[in-house]
Amino acid sequence: MILVYLCEWPLAALNTKGESSIPESKEVLELGLNFAPTPKRVPVIDILAGVEVATRRAKLQVEVSEELRARICSVIKNTKVRQNNMKPSQHQAIASLKRNDTIVIVKADKGNATVVLDKSDYMDKCYMLLQPPTYKKLKKDPTQVVKKRITDLLKDLKAAKHINMAMFNKLKPTNCFAPKFYGLPKVHKPEFPLRPIVSAITSPTFSLSKFIASIISPLAGKTNSYVKNSSHFKLMISEETIGFDEIMVSFDVKSLFTNVPLPEALDVIKDKLGEDENLDDRTTLNAEQITNLLEVCLRTTYFVFNKEYYEQQNGAAMGSPVSPIVANLFMEHFEETSLDTRFRFWKRYVDDIFCIIKSEFLDESLLFLNSLFPSIQLTSEVEKNGSLPFLDVLVSRFDDGTMKTSVHRKSTHTDRYISYNSNHAPHVKKGIVKCLVRRAYNLSSESSLKNEIDHVRSVLSMNGYPRSLVDKVKNELKKKKKQVDTTTLNEDPVATAIIPYVSTMSERIRKILWDYGIRTSFKTKTTLSNLLTKVKDPTSNENKLGAVYKIMCECGDFYIGESGRALGIRIKEHKSACEHGYFTKSPLAEHVWQEGSHVINWNEVKLLDISQGMVERKVKEAIYINMSPNNLTMNRDSGMELSPLVLRAARGHSHK
Ligand SMILES: [Zn+2]
Numbered sequence: 001m002i003l004v005y006l007c008e009w010p011l012a013a014l015n016t017k018g019e020s021s022i023p024e025s026k027e028v029l030e031l032g033l034n035f036a037p038t039p040k041r042v043p044v045i046d047i048l049a050g051v052e053v054a055t056r057r058a059k060l061q062v063e064v065s066e067e068l069r070a071r072i073c074s075v076i077k078n079t080k081v082r083q084n085n086m087k088p089s090q091h092q093a094i095a096s097l098k099r100n101d102t103i104v105i106v107k108a109d110k111g112n113a114t115v116v117l118d119k120s121d122y123m124d125k126c127y128m129l130l131q132p133p134t135y136k137k138l139k140k141d142p143t144q145v146v147k148k149r150i151t152d153l154l155k156d157l158k159a160a161k162h163i164n165m166a167m168f169n170k171l172k173p174t175n176c177f178a179p180k181f182y183g184l185p186k187v188h189k190p191e192f193p194l195r196p197i198v199s200a201i202t203s204p205t206f207s208l209s210k211f212i213a214s215i216i217s218p219l220a221g222k223t224n225s226y227v228k229n230s231s232h233f234k235l236m237i238s239e240e241t242i243g244f245d246e247i248m249v250s251f252d253v254k255s256l257f258t259n260v261p262l263p264e265a266l267d268v269i270k271d272k273l274g275e276d277e278n279l280d281d282r283t284t285l286n287a288e289q290i291t292n293l294l295e296v297c298l299r300t301t302y303f304v305f306n307k308e309y310y311e312q313q314n315g316a317a318m319g320s321p322v323s324p325i326v327a328n329l330f331m332e333h334f335e336e337t338s339l340d341t342r343f344r345f346w347k348r349y350v351d352d353i354f355c356i357i358k359s360e361f362l363d364e365s366l367l368f369l370n371s372l373f374p375s376i377q378l379t380s381e382v383e384k385n386g387s388l389p390f391l392d393v394l395v396s397r398f399d400d401g402t403m404k405t406s407v408h409r410k411s412t413h414t415d416r417y418i419s420y421n422s423n424h425a426p427h428v429k430k431g432i433v434k435c436l437v438r439r440a441y442n443l444s445s446e447s448s449l450k451n452e453i454d455h456v457r458s459v460l461s462m463n464g465y466p467r468s469l470v471d472k473v474k475n476e477l478k479k480k481k482k483q484v485d486t487t488t489l490n491e492d493p494v495a496t497a498i499i500p501y502v503s504t505m506s507e508r509i510r511k512i513l514w515d516y517g518i519r520t521s522f523k524t525k526t527t528l529s530n531l532l533t534k535v536k537d538p539t540s541n542e543n544k545l546g547a548v549y550k551i552m553c554e555c556g557d558f559y560i561g562e563s564g565r566a567l568g569i570r571i572k573e574h575k576s577a578c579e580h581g582y583f584t585k586s587p588l589a590e591h592v593w594q595e596g597s598h599v600i601n602w603n604e605v606k607l608l609d610i611s612q613g614m615v616e617r618k619v620k621e622a623i624y625i626n627m628s629p630n631n632l633t634m635n636r637d638s639g640m641e642l643s644p645l646v647l648r649a650a651r652g653h654s655h656k
Pocket of ligand 1: 555595
């Protein structure tokens with residue numbers, strides 16, 4: 001079991017700064033990148049803001065809200081947060097790893113391993129992928145052009161009354177920037193080649209792609225070949241038998257997304273949409289319009305890597321929500337038009353295929369499959385010693401023709417899960433136990449179940465979990481099967497508070513909130529991955545959405561504001577107001593003009609906080625204004641009106 005793969009050079013690099021020793025750095029990395037260190041300070045503002053948003057949403061009576069706030073503030077004031085799940089030397093190791101810009105720390109493609117690579121080696125590997133003819137380098141960022149193209153298309157549809165105003169606003173691109181490219185090392189292959197990944201959530205096509213995905217996804221998954229997941233496959237294979245003259249083989253489509261032939265795929269989808277009698281229930285658009293929008297999403301394949309822009313030349317856009325569905329639909333077409341009875345038991349999960357065929361046909365089968373579409377090429381793997389893995393299942397055949405299953409783990413799997421010691425809410429950790437136990441039951445034949453449960457027990461113990469937890473979860477799962485779920489009959493919450501997890505304190509807060517019918521959902525803000533993995537091009541402060549910010553004047557006065565749009569756009573507005581003396585548009589303008597010739601420090605705008613929710617952001621803005629010395633803020637008011645209790649709790653903690 002290898003937890004951390006250190007390439008030769010980074011091992012030395014971990015020590016170059018002379019600040020941390022290799023053992024400590026390794027110790028930290030071995031915790032796994034999803035490990036959450038306990039925060040040094042209790043994130044009081046996040047807790048107060050999360051509770052405040054939920055309290056307002058719950059629409060409680062004024063006195064009741066105030067009582068709730070008083071109880072929460074008392075918990076914040078009186079709970080001693082003692083725990084720290086890392087040693088000081090480990091905190092130092094994190095800091096020095098964070099500063100070390102000669103290495104790249106990233107999770108492996110599969111198996112929860114952490115990989116440390118020499119930065120220039122990582123960059124070389126990325127550039128090796130980004131070669132023609134698969135990719136083409138672009139002269140500049142096409143985001144604005146794409147944005148305009150999509151907005152125009154949607155405007156036309158709105159003008160022709162095919163979509164309404166609400167739908168137009170939902171789909172139109174706002175606040176977008178270029179998708180980001182990065183690579184994850186495949187540690188099960190020699191020399192660790194990278195798997196290319198594109199993070200497209202900020203792409204101008206993202207909202208549109210999600211919408212189109214919801215329209216076309218019901219078209220897929222209706223074939224015999226369709227495999228939903230590993231459990232589904234286990235159920236199918238358990239009922240199957242295999243003849244003595246037959247053999248198990250798996251096929252893998254090489255880089256399916258970048259090789260899907262789009263013209264064929266789009267034709268297939270247009271036809272299927274045309275035949276779909278229920279299409280009207282899902283959308284007001286017709287098959288042709290949907291296919292046109294889909295094509296725009298699929299063909300918007302650009303991304304940024306190391307400040308340069310590239311475009312993928314063929315296939316479906318990586319990272320787009322429509323791409324897996326289009327790949328699936330194309331493969332269904334491939335199966336319908338090409339497969340014959342020789343491929344007896346053909347089951348497919350996106351680009352992974354499990355098949356039973358006559359042994360004599362084995363050699364020609366791959367040649368045949370690869371002759372069908374030039375861009376669709378498969379590789380094959382044949383059973384070894386009567387066993388073949390598929391997804392998370394290992395299938396074994398027996399002389400009597402029956403097939404049994406057990407859980408399959410790649411040899412590179414680390415058996416590393418979120419450590420019991422990590423600053424995650426208890427139910428997250430219990431969820432991991434549940435998932436592993438359930439997987440053991442779902443994927444194992446009776447004969448292999450005991451082994452698998454034993455394995456789960458020892459793996460969890462290695463990750464710090466108490467042994468009793470496995471049995472507790474096992475019993476709960478058994479009970480659940482018998483009972484018809486009565487637990488879900490609980491009353492519905494009136495609102496949900498999303499707050500960071502702080503051991504002891506957060507649990508007390510949850511109990512109080514539930515007295516008022518408010519459910520609590522814990523979020524884990526900082527993990528080692530957030531701290532140490534820097535493979536995506538960083539989002540500049542200018543592009544950050546949902547900022548609470550502070551703009552300083554040279555005299556020491558400052559202005560605190562918030563914006564749901566990109567911070568750069570809001571700053572530009574302040575700047576312009578200052579230049580033109582528009583007092584009403586920015587208190588900064590008033591300050592600059594009334595004080596004579598004060599200079600605003602535009603280059604050092606401070607990011608105080610980030611919140612995507614508007615109410616949460618306004619609550620935080622008000623807290624920050626109120627925590628600032630009155631005589632220094634240019635703000636004309638204190639923002640959203642907050643209870644003095646909340647402000648006192650925030651102030652009380654800022655001095656600690
Ligand atoms: Zn000033």
